[in-house]
Amino acid sequence: MQSGLLLLAAAAATLGLAGCSGGASAPAEKKTEFSIGWSIYAGWMPWPYAQQAGIVKKWEDKYHLKIKIVQVNDYVESINQYTAGKLDGVTLANMDALTIPAAGGKDTTAVILGDYSNGNDGVLLKGATNLSAIKGRSVNLVELSVSHYLLARALEKGGMTMTDVKTVNTADADIVGAFASPDVTAAVAWNPQLSVMRAQPGVTQVFSSADIPGEILDLLVVDSATLKANPDLGKALAGIWYDTVQLMMKQDASGKAARAAMAKLAGAAPETFDSQLKTTFLYTDPKAAVAAAQSPALVTTMTRVRDFSFAKGLFKGATSADAVGMAFPGGKTLGDAQHVTLRFDDSYMKLAADGKL
Template sequence: MKRLLALALTLVLSPSAMARDSFQICWSIYVGWMPWAYADQQGIVDKWAKKYDIEIDVVQINDYVESINQYTAGQFDACTMTNMDALTIPAAGGVDSTALIVGDYSNGNDAIILKGEKDLAAIKGQSVNLVELSVSHYLLARALESVGLSERDVQVINTSDADMVAVYTTDDVSAVVTWNPLVSEIAAMPDSHIVFDSAATPGEIIDMLVINTETLAENPNLGKALVGAWYETMALMSAQTPEGAAVRTFLGEASGTDLAGYDAQLASTQMFYTPAEALALTESQVVYDTMKKVAEFSFDHGLLGEGAPDAGFIGIETPAGTYGSTTNVKLRFDPTYMKMAADGEL
């Protein structure tokens, strides 16, 4: 009897017996993440979830950093974010996370905009509004380096992306760092000038869908469904046909612009429309080198957690090798599911 009871408890408590069938992912407005809106509203996510006998709820969060905070707190199973924010928020918070989909890198979508000045050097002595300690902060640091300045030469003012446009319209704000579609909106305002953008740092601001590593390990069908839905949507939106234009029109309107505006944002985004394109970056030395730079910046700004002794405190696993601690890996670039998509195994 005791053996039967023990066996029953084992079955009840084992991960396979407790396999989940319902999940939530979140995303925020950005040109490279808008496809989740189409995949959700057009039933593509539901179709792939049904294929694997699960349910996936796709939720839009208007505040980017808040979406990552909610993921880190366990309210979502996966969330869209950049490589740096994946390191400094969930990974630094102890949440082991995996880059399930490497969707693109910013190739001009992130930018520094000055009001009334056309030269980056004019930023010296100014207050700069940005989402503090985000990739915008990282881009600012990289830009300042390029003209012999440092963060000591400016004053950073933390500003939510949800408030950025409204803040810029005020008389006392003259410099912002942000991302599209906000860049396009702000740059279109009178006497506004983009003085530096992420095209100068190719491959350094990577946009991803990040998933809880433990959740993925216990529920591989979630990874398969999400990747399958993503690449089906990529094929639809990248088609140079009237149907493809209709998808991009939907994405443009959903992000507050139109087809021309959205296509302009895509032009400054290195989208990976196929899994093979995503794998080419993910499996390259570029990701390792980029994450080393990002980790060093993050450590210098105290973003790797209290008591982090060096930039390698948090291990970052990439196909090219692990940067930092091999016993404290909390961020992983795992190409497994993108490979499945490339090989037609989903």
């Protein structure tokens, strides 16, 4: 899956924790025009398709809004634009929501739990079929990304630690070529690169995000103050999402056409896009998404993510992993309750589940 690059550390360092505020950010004005950023990844293709297919317009008209779905070619740049206030919302992974906008003091609310990686991220070895063979190897990956997190979890489950391997920072654009070298015998990557690398002779996938279901989450987040001032935006976004994903997962001609259109928007062949969807657990049912948001497992996951992020220095200036506060449905908080900058809000998904949008 798409995830943060090394640049996220620079973003967090630039913004720092000094900007964290207690509670929601400064009041935002009520407005009618909004921009939502996205980048190419199977789980986010419903957004541009919804605009193309007129689904966005349907919900714009219902709530008298204008919502521009904006493509940003570089994933980290899309998050940086959101953090800088150039976008009202953006698609991103849970770890990156925490380490870039939230750690930088931008009060951010996740309004849609879109999917989780269910095999889109994997650990690959050459000349071995068991994870234990990774010990002592150099592992190419995008450091400080969810690939790094996945490796840490794989090692933990295999009774090892990060000290048992050496990581080699490799950009996502370069990792396929690097892995083709005989000298590189271990790597962690996300799709579509993962599938290309896995197809090389003598390569075995020894661990994947399917082994830690629900931990690598893909979200749609919105600036908290903007959402508070404009709750209809949250309703419209929920309506757009569930209309679109329920259509795309139909096994009839309409569903096939929607997926083919998304594949084209992603620059992929329909069969390639469909294979990526098989390793992406989409929350097409709002009831399931609400249950996931309310589950204690989400708190457990975000505890792991924030502990990893803090250990890797992604909370610039922080003296503990508690520096960045997070809020969950039901009033549960994690970290500094006086400095909450990442919120998981199930209310809009619940409206969709209850048919009240």
